[in-house]
Amino acid sequence: MAAQPPAPAIATSASAATPTRGYWATVGRRLMRDRVTMACALVLALILLAALLAPLIAPHDPFLGRMPRRLRPFGILNSLGMSDNPRAILEHPFGTDELGRDMLTRILYGGRLSLFMGVTPVFNALVIGGLLGIVAGFLGGWVNTLIMRTIDVFYAFPSVLLAIAISGTLGAGIVNAIVSLTVVFIPPIVRVSESVTTSVRTLDYVDAARASGLGTLSILRVHVLRNVFGPIFIYATSLISVSIILASGLSFLGLGVEPPNAEWGLMLNTLRPAIYTRPEVAALPGFAILVTSVCFNLLSDGLRSAMDVRI
Amino acid sequence: MLTFLIRRILYVVPIAIGVTFFVFSLVHLAPGDPLSAVVAGDAPREVVDMLRAAYGFDQPMIVQYLRWVARALSGDLGRSLATGRPVAAEMFAAIGNSVLLAFLAAAIGFTLGAILGGIAGYAQSSWLDKLASLIAILGVSVPHYWLGMVLVILFSVNMNALPAIGIGPAGSAFWLWTRTDWSHAILPAVTLSVIPMGIVTRTVRATVAETLAMEFVQALKAKGLPGHAVLLHVVRNVAPVCLAVMGLQFGYLLGGSILVETVFSWPGTGFLLNDAIFRRDIPMLQGVILVLAMFFVLLNLLVDIVQTLVDPRIRRG
Numbered sequence: 209m210a211a212q213p214p215a216p217a218i219a220t221s222a223s224a225a226t227p228t229r230g231y232w233a234t235v236g237r238r239l240m241r242d243r244v245t246m247a248c249a250l251v252l253a254l255i256l257l258a259a260l261l262a263p264l265i266a267p268h269d270p271f272l273g274r275m276p277r278r279l280r281p282f283g284i285l286n287s288l289g290m291s292d293n294p295r296a297i298l299e300h301p302f303g304t305d306e307l308g309r310d311m312l313t314r315i316l317y318g319g320r321l322s323l324f325m326g327v328t329p330v331f332n333a334l335v336i337g338g339l340l341g342i343v344a345g346f347l348g349g350w351v352n353t354l355i356m357r358t359i360d361v362f363y364a365f366p367s368v369l370l371a372i373a374i375s376g377t378l379g380a381g382i383v384n385a386i387v388s389l390t391v392v393f394i395p396p397i398v399r400v401s402e403s404v405t406t407s408v409r410t411l412d413y414v415d416a417a418r419a420s421g422l423g424t425l426s427i428l429r430v431h432v433l434r435n436v437f438g439p440i441f442i443y444a445t446s447l448i449s450v451s452i453i454l455a456s457g458l459s460f461l462g463l464g465v466e467p468p469n470a471e472w473g474l475m476l477n478t479l480r481p482a483i484y485t486r487p488e489v490a491a492l493p494g495f496a497i498l499v500t501s502v503c504f505n506l507l508s509d510g511l512r513s514a515m516d517v518r519i
Numbered sequence: 520m521l522t523f524l525i526r527r528i529l530y531v532v533p534i535a536i537g538v539t540f541f542v543f544s545l546v547h548l549a550p551g552d553p554l555s556a557v558v559a560g561d562a563p564r565e566v567v568d569m570l571r572a573a574y575g576f577d578q579p580m581i582v583q584y585l586r587w588v589a590r591a592l593s594g595d596l597g598r599s600l601a602t603g604r605p606v607a608a609e610m611f612a613a614i615g616n617s618v619l620l621a622f623l624a625a626a627i628g629f630t631l632g633a634i635l636g637g638i639a640g641y642a643q644s645s646w647l648d649k650l651a652s653l654i655a656i657l658g659v660s661v662p663h664y665w666l667g668m669v670l671v672i673l674f675s676v677n678m679n680a681l682p683a684i685g686i687g688p689a690g691s692a693f694w695l696w697t698r699t700d701w702s703h704a705i706l707p708a709v710t711l712s713v714i715p716m717g718i719v720t721r722t723v724r725a726t727v728a729e730t731l732a733m734e735f736v737q738a739l740k741a742k743g744l745p746g747h748a749v750l751l752h753v754v755r756n757v758a759p760v761c762l763a764v765m766g767l768q769f770g771y772l773l774g775g776s777i778l779v780e781t782v783f784s785w786p787g788t789g790f791l792l793n794d795a796i797f798r799r800d801i802p803m804l805q806g807v808i809l810v811l812a813m814f815f816v817l818l819n820l821l822v823d824i825v826q827t828l829v830d831p832r833i834r835r836g
Contacts, residue, residue, distance in 0.1 A: 361537030364816045365808075366774030373808045376796035377545045453662045457778050460664050461793065476665060487672040494665025501660040509656075 245510025259319030273307035326452030329389035341401025617787030636723025658717025766822030
């Protein structure tokens, strides 16, 4: 259940010759050897970098629409003959959207909001839910009952429904979407934190620490937090992919980001009528969501096996 | 066992109270006066007060809540602000369509997931395992609303083989069990099935692998039991976990179909919810969410009961 605590202390005679490594060094070595995870980390780093540097590297203004140029096709070869000006062929390598805005530019800019809206709710939920779960697990008793029974109510809603219920009531907007997704991810994180903390709290070394006169806060800090953080963190990373899909899904429904902002889900929504004329352009933002979400999932799986966490 | 069942069933009551309270408070979470959807901004005060009294918004919160619950219990979910029709009647028409879509998606997703996961768990680290794991990862990572669009592009726009929207021939709002109706259901059902497919694959794979590593499997093989008989033992041990996951997934299919129903204009509860949101039709919104959440609560109860019946270890615990 719990994260494996640093365990190199016992050196048997067989391994005595090799120097023992710390836990994080072992995790790092395992990650470096895992080619799939490293590739995903690289792709995500590139996506993040492209999103951050969008104002510097994007070829056009993300908001500037030009109707005569609307719905240009994807790819350089397809654009041949679209314009007399030979330079114009290279102008929109990813085509243009329904208002003639450059797709490459908007995909780059879209990454900013899509990543931000996907990661922020999970981070918020990690802080709030982790705190609630650790408190519930560590204190037990009526505090545990109060927190866990409240969380049970939220478990009565399928996650998509809960997100849409809150977002739909609060109305469209970036903040509302983040609030609703935060509420969606708090319950599962509380459950995991509570169960991990409960199992750590009852371990012998915690009793030993208490018997040796260590204060509650010190026990919490030294013996509990250090051991529960790994599993809770890994669980949270596994939610990022869902969060990105849901956040873009809210924008796709018209609930999250509002036009004319660039966000992958919203772009997918406004390009829906174009599936009959420029399907490859209309599908592009969704492909960006897919790649990001696959990479986050594989990265989370890799971290989990590298950190040897079982939840 | 009986005490466990009774306790589990009674536990539905506080959950249900919590759910109704949450759904009720949605009205007051909404920005602005709940009356703003029905009254013009420049309406005279008397009219506003009269409507406020008519809707019961002048009563204290707790009275409003109790009245709302009492009416909901008798099957009256109020009237839609947009159409004036009873919410329950609109729900009744839509929920059948949603359940049908969820059943089709579950049939596809669970079957594929069980097969892929079983193969992957049995042939660990082989190329089959890697392929199945790849499919599973794609299944859980794909934005399904986008997959719906891609399938429409491929099968409706390019190949002109399957209809892109609706539940039947133009204007039809009900499922009629004809061939055209089936062809309308294929794309949305496949789209909706990818997530449960991925999740079931991963669960079955992990559980099968875990079970195969247990000592009793070694013992069965050692005593010379043929492969298919060992498989039977493995299935019996894997089944409870997988049933639980499938049960939950079915609930997610029903509650989470709003995106797919929107892409395919499938006249189910998700479509209704989408309409309600954009018309700011709060009674409709509350009604749909309440019914879907209650359904999910009962489904969870059912899953727990079935799991207890199937797995004797839980019964004793």
